[in-house]
Amino acid sequence: MDKILETDGERLLVAVRNLLEAKGLVTTAEITERRAITDAANPGQGARMVAKAWTDPAYRVAMLSDGAKAAEALGIPMRGMPPLGVLENTAELHNLVVCTLCSCYPRAVLGYPPFWFKSAAYRARAVRDPRGLLAEWGTHLPEAMKLRVVDSTADYRWMVLPMRPAGTEGWSEEKLASIVREGDMIGVTIPAA
Amino acid sequence: MLAPGSQVLVKNDWPETRGPCHIRTPHYLRGHRGVVVRQFGAFPNPEDLAFARPAARVPLYHVAFSRQDIWPEGSDRDELLVEIYEHWLEPVGAAS
Amino acid sequence: MHDLGGASKFMCEPVDIEAHALTDFDREVDALRQLLGAKEIMGVDELRRGIEAIPEADYLRLSYYRKWIRSITGNLLQKGVITEAELRAELDAGQGRV
Numbered sequence: 001m002d003k004i005l006e007t008d009g010e011r012l013l014v015a016v017r018n019l020l021e022a023k024g025l026v027t028t029a030e031i032t033e034r035r036a037i038t039d040a041a042n043p044g045q046g047a048r049m050v051a052k053a054w055t056d057p058a059y060r061v062a063m064l065s066d067g068a069k070a071a072e073a074l075g076i077p078m079r080g081m082p083p084l085g086v087l088e089n090t091a092e093l094h095n096l097v098v099c100t101l102c103s104c105y106p107r108a109v110l111g112y113p114p115f116w117f118k119s120a121a122y123r124a125r126a127v128r129d130p131r132g133l134l135a136e137w138g139t140h141l142p143e144a145m146k147l148r149v150v151d152s153t154a155d156y157r158w159m160v161l162p163m164r165p166a167g168t169e170g171w172s173e174e175k176l177a178s179i180v181r182e183g184d185m186i187g188v189t190i191p192a193a
Numbered sequence: 194m195l196a197p198g199s200q201v202l203v204k205n206d207w208p209e210t211r212g213p214c215h216i217r218t219p220h221y222l223r224g225h226r227g228v229v230v231r232q233f234g235a236f237p238n239p240e241d242l243a244f245a246r247p248a249a250r251v252p253l254y255h256v257a258f259s260r261q262d263i264w265p266e267g268s269d270r271d272e273l274l275v276e277i278y279e280h281w282l283e284p285v286g287a288a289s
Numbered sequence: 290m291h292d293l294g295g296a297s298k299f300m301c302e303p304v305d306i307e308a309h310a311l312t313d314f315d316r317e318v319d320a321l322r323q324l325l326g327a328k329e330i331m332g333v334d335e336l337r338r339g340i341e342a343i344p345e346a347d348y349l350r351l352s353y354y355r356k357w358i359r360s361i362t363g364n365l366l367q368k369g370v371i372t373e374a375e376l377r378a379e380l381d382a383g384q385g386r387v
Contacts (some may be wrong), residue, residue, distance in 0.1 A: 004362075004376060005359050007380060011383060013317060013321070015380045015383055016361065016362055016371065017321065026325070034323050083233075101337075116306050121299045121305075123294065125299060125300060127273055128221075128260070128264045128295035136306060146270045146272065147268065149260065149272070149273050150275075153218070154217050154276035215334060219292055239337075242335070243334040244335075245335060264295060
């Protein structure tokens with residue numbers, strides 16, 4: 001069996017799909033539909049949550065206590081998704097998310113995990129040399145700031161609620177959401193006005 | 194049940210050396226001490242799910258560790274926060 | 290090999306922070322995995338166990354979703370959802386069509 005598994009992945013996929021379809025287990029239409037749902041999730045959804053938390057104190061509290069409920073409140077589909085926890089950055093504490101064992105990622109609110117999140121270098125270095133890792137993105141934390149690395153090993157998925165940058169006073173939620181990037185919600189970068 | 198603030202020791206156990214398994218406790222934490230931050234409720238044990246066996250629900254905790262306890266280089270202000278299932282944790286007595 | 294936290298061999302390796310677009314193949318493997326989970330044919334922990342069983346050289350060489358399809362296929366064979374003979378025949382038929 002090991003030998004047949006060494007077949008090129010693209011050929012394996014076609015063969016497995018054909019067999020599952022012939023057995024009535026998985027149809028092409030289902031794959032197309034599932035793919036469309038997955039493609040629709042993107043960092044813009046997490047960014048909307050962040051912007052709302054920045055402007056609505058009650059939403060911020062709700063989001064920190066149950067990320068999945070807070071996502072659903074903005075119409076983001078969470079059914080069948082793992083629980084979502086939210087880690088709040090403050091002037092004293094910066095959060096960074098990694099999965100050292102595989103690539104657990106808050107897909108419901110950020111979409112597919114980016115290449116770097118899945119890479120061996122990111123997974124190895126995040127827990128051992130997190131400040132050196134952040135420097136790859138040009139992110140430098142003050143020496144006195146506590147850095148908390150959250151290794152996402154089990155049933156929860158984690159997103160970071162970054163600090164609202166100075167110079168954004170009076171901005172609308174839409175404008176605030178537009179400055180929040182994927183990396184800000186994993187903790188490798190920090191949003192700027 | 195482990196209360197928030199409890200000192201715990203991650204078991205220094207290596208099932209990998211005994212045969213096929215699927216473990217969600219990272220190797221770098223085994224044998225290290227941490228502090229329980231909160232409990233998340235109970236989830237089916239992935240060590241059984243991975244083999245499609247019936248899986249009992251086990252309590253899951255967020256446990257904090259000092260990064261420098263594990264790797265001496267770097268800042269002493271870094272913390273690691275990791276989800277760990279209860280069967281991997283041993284309470285550390287007040288006397289020890 | 291999968292348990293990478295702090296692994297010395299990667300400590301000096303830079304992170305490739307550029308965006309890499311997913312291919313149709315990647316997206317289809319992803320969708321297939323989700324469907325197998327939703328239909329309770331194969332769970333995510335079974336996927337992970339299958340990936341962890343990939344020998345180190347292949348683990349580091351194969352792309353993310355090539356590891357996934359190898360694990361998915363291995364799991365489906367182990368569980369008897371498909372047989373090796375069926376898979377062989379399907380692969381041979383596909384080869385003929387190319």
